[in-house]
Amino acid sequence: MTQPPLTTNQDLDSARLREAFGVFPSGVVAVAAIVDGAPIGLAASSFTSVSLEPPLVSFSIAATSKTWPTLRRCDHVGVTILREDHGEVCRQLAGPVDHRFDGLTCSVTGQGALTLDDGVAQFDCTIHEEVQAGDHVIVLLQLHAVAHAEASMPLIFHRSGFGRLSASA
Template identity: 40%
Template sequence: MQASRDGDQSLVPRAPTGPTPLQMREALAGFPTGLVLVTAEVESRVVGMLASSFTSVSLDPPLVSLNFARTSTTWPVLQQAERWGISVLGDNQAGDVALLSRPAGTRFEGISPMPTHQGGLVLPGSTVTLTVTRHAEIDAGDHVLTLLRVLGLERDAAQAPLVVYDRTTHRIAA
């Protein structure tokens, strides 16, 4: 908290200032990110969601991160699974984005994630697939920053990634 002197008066606190949530959303839409599908099997059904907050954290130990909104209804269900699959979507999967953006109950109709050797579920044809387990969770305001330990991964270098910029998907050259 910053304070200022009002003549010889005691320090008077000033309210913190900063961007509104809407201003943050608008500004950060100008930052291109990859798009991933996070999936798991919980009580014999596939659950998951799209995310654009995926990033590499550490090579040793192998860690990545995702941020989940506290308001998400899928996040508490994903937490029940020991292992997750992360599929980095490729440009060949642009048509799946609308399907994967549907409400949770119908999200995977017509979409068939495949199991990995390490126990995750991933979307075939993705640029990169990872099997992960939760390593740590960190309170991050209206989100939960989740650090994930990578148990296995594969990359299809011939596949170009799909990128989100200004809330729409774009293809880029590999």
């Protein structure tokens, strides 16, 4: 029997948790809408599919987010799964609020959901439920329309960096 990797009563500080959570790879999405005539949104790697019936996805937003209180007022929000060459786009979507959509080619539905045209997939959503979860809020989104590109590959976020899927054998 080898020594177990887990010891009791660890100090689970944020840095240690971030590092451990970071070994789990994820995609990254843009969550966005038009509010008061201007685009608003952010990048999120906490996106996951949740339910087929009803169709639900989720992402977690930090309770400290300055964007979410405004974004959550929208009737509809758009979710775009970022493409493998969207590393810089992702950083921009997480950066200064006034420049998050600079130079991006986007589409907007009649109800204000904003998506990136060159994403791997786009979802038109409404907020189904918000669940308080520690220092984050889990946002459940109900889907109303979906589209995806057959050929594009997703951006991968792993260990605080961006990567790509390698072709399978």
